[in-house]
Structures are given as structure tokens and as C-alpha cells.
Amino acid sequence: MDGQVIGQCQQRHTHLEWLKFLKQIDRKTPKDKTLHLIADNYATHKHPFVQEWLAKHPRFNMHFKPTLASWLNMVERFFHSISTDRLERGIFRSVPELITAIEEYINVHNQNPKPFVWTAKTNDIL
Numbered sequence: 001m002d003g004q005v006i007g008q009c010q011q012r013h014t015h016l017e018w019l020k021f022l023k024q025i026d027r028k029t030p031k032d033k034t035l036h037l038i039a040d041n042y043a044t045h046k047h048p049f050v051q052e053w054l055a056k057h058p059r060f061n062m063h064f065k066p067t068l069a070s071w072l073n074m075v076e077r078f079f080h081s082i083s084t085d086r087l088e089r090g091i092f093r094s095v096p097e098l099i100t101a102i103e104e105y106i107n108v109h110n111q112n113p114k115p116f117v118w119t120a121k122t123n124d125i126l
Contacts, residue, residue: 003113005078007106009099015047022050026057036061038073074116082106 006028010017029035039045041064054060065072086105092098 003115004110005106005113007102009102013042013044015044015050018044018047018050019053022053022057022060026060031059034059034061036063038063038065038075040065040073041067077116 006025008017008021008024010020025035025037037060039062044050045062045064054062082102082105086101087098090098090101092101
């Protein structure tokens with residue numbers, strides 16, 4: 001991946017919204033690419049309807065991180081960036097204003113995307 005972010009704001013986080021997001025990822029990524037998604041163990045990510053959809057889309061490979069290991073999930077690094085660079089300084093009078101700020105941040109990021117790369121050595125982490 002080139003560091004571009006695919007994002008989607010939803011009011012809820014049920015299996016239906018997760019499926020909608022997976023379908024968005026499917027549409028926005030080249031069909032010949034194998035995708036590896038790292039997720040937490042939230043039940044939404046493992047719902048039977050999600051498992052059924054994933055079985056029909058074998059290019060999607062789900063990896064579930066251990067509890068309390070957010071550092072394994074690079075999206076957490078992006079969440080940190082958006083929080084410190086945009087959201088902490090913002091004043092949002094409504095949810096739509098907040099969503100607009102998030103979408104604008106992603107659009108600016110995607111104009112010059114850079115992949116997040118681990119810099120720590122395995123021995124340092126252990």
C-alpha cells in the first residue's frame with residue numbers, strides 16, 4: 001500500500017457498518033491485490049454475516065491482534081495523528097462538523113500519502 005487512508009464515519013459500529021466499510025475497501029483497492037486487515041477482537045469483526053462475506057472475498061485476510069496490543073495496529077498510529085494534528089485543536093458544534101474535519105484531514109493526508117512503518121526493533125519491543 002502507498003499510505004493512502006480509506007475512511008468512513010458511521011453512527012454505530014455493528015456488523016452492518018463493518019460490512020459496508022469492507023465493501024468500500026473492496027471497491028477502492030485494486031482487485032489483484034491481496035489485502036491484510038488487522039483488527040481488534042470486537043464481536044462486530046467476527047459476526048457470522050461478516051465471516052460469510054469474507055469467505056466469498058478470499059483476497060481479504062483478517063488478522064486479530066491480541067488484547068492490549070494496540071501498537072500492532074498501524075491504524076492506531078493514524079488515529080493518534082488525526083487526534084493531535086486536527087481534532088484536539090478543533091471546535092466542533094455538531095457531529096457533521098466533526099465528520100467534515102475528519103474527511104478533510106484524510107483528503108489532505110491522501111494528497112501526499114506515506115505508509116506508516118515500524119521503526120522499533122523486535123528485541124527492543126520484547
